[in-house]
Amino acid sequence: MNCTNCKTEVDLNYCPKCGQPTKLKRIDGHYILHEIEHVLHFERGILYTIKELIVNPGQNVKSYLVENRSRLVKPVIFIIITSLIYAIAYKIFHFEDAYINFNGTEDVSKMPVSIAVFKWLQSNYGYTNMLVGVFMVFWLKLFFRKANYNFFEILILLCFVLGIGMLIYAFFGIAEGLIGIKTMKVGGIVGLIYSTWAIGDFFGGKKIMKYLKAFASYVLGMLTFIFIVMLATVIIDTVILK
Structure with missing residues (x-):
């Protein structure tokens, strides 16, 4: 046959x-x-990937890029699954998670484009986090320009790192929903610390400067994303108002 x-x-x-x-x-x-x-499955599955990325993120991502791509879950699938876990946790426990808090009319048609966009970003933090990752790549390429990694390889790194970040936020969000104490700010700090450590570890973090660059790339990537979204939506609002 x-x-x-x-x-x-x-x-x-x-x-x-x-x-x-x-x-x-x-x-x-x-x-x-x-x-x-x-x-x-714990071996070569989502649980195994989570464990490896928590214990030794730098070496595991390097191994994925240059040695073995069967040990870990595919990076795009990983960040989609973790974002889905976060979204489900958010829908069930209704914890506060936004870059920018929005209060006002729920009628999107009556909002300026800028407010409507930020409201969507607030309600879809998982997608927002992935978009921020794209801007982080540019800063990482700048700060670690001597490292022999291209745009897409660094993007793979961020898929894994931001995926773990989503799980950290989901964990603290669930805790906030269950015990009624505001823990998301703590979760944000823990997520930032993990991301800084994981990125610095990937780039051979034996010196504190590696981690400072990783921290700067994370923060600047987020600020760049917010600035560009604000600029684009203000321009759109201006054109519409005219």
């Missing part, structure tokens, strides 16, 4: 060219449970 995927002649259970099974298993409850177990 021929492979249903690449049409290569197959006489075994799997295609020797693309690895496609000759007979796909029927999708049932057992199949769904197996897929969930595969994602959450």
Whole structure:
């Protein structure tokens, strides 16, 4: 028979060219449970990735880039899953998490574009965090220009680091929702400390200057993002008002 995927002649259970099974298993409850177990499996799964990124982030991300890309969850999938976890926690426990607090009318159609955009950013912190990461890359490239990493490799680093950051914020947000004490500010500090340490560790942080550069890149990336969003929305508001 021929492979249903690449049409290569197959006489075994799997295609020797693309690895496609000759007979796909029927999708049932057992199949769904197996897929969930595969994602959450402690070895080479989401839990394993979280543990490795907490214990030794720099070395694990370097290993992912240059040695072995099967040990950790794919970076884009990782930040999507962690952002989803954060979003679910936020919807359930309703903790305060925004860069900018918004109070006012809920009718988006009556808002200036700038206010509407920041309201969306406030309500979608997971996506906001990913967008901020793009701006952080530019500052990291500037501060660590001697390091031999390109834009996309640094972006991979930030997917892992910001993903752990989302879990930290989710943890403190859940704690705030359960015990009724404002803990998100503590979570923000812990997240900033972790991000600074993880980024500095990735770039060979044996000197304090590495961590200072990592901290500066994180903060400047966030400020640059906010400034550009404000500038763009103010320009749009001005054009609309005219």
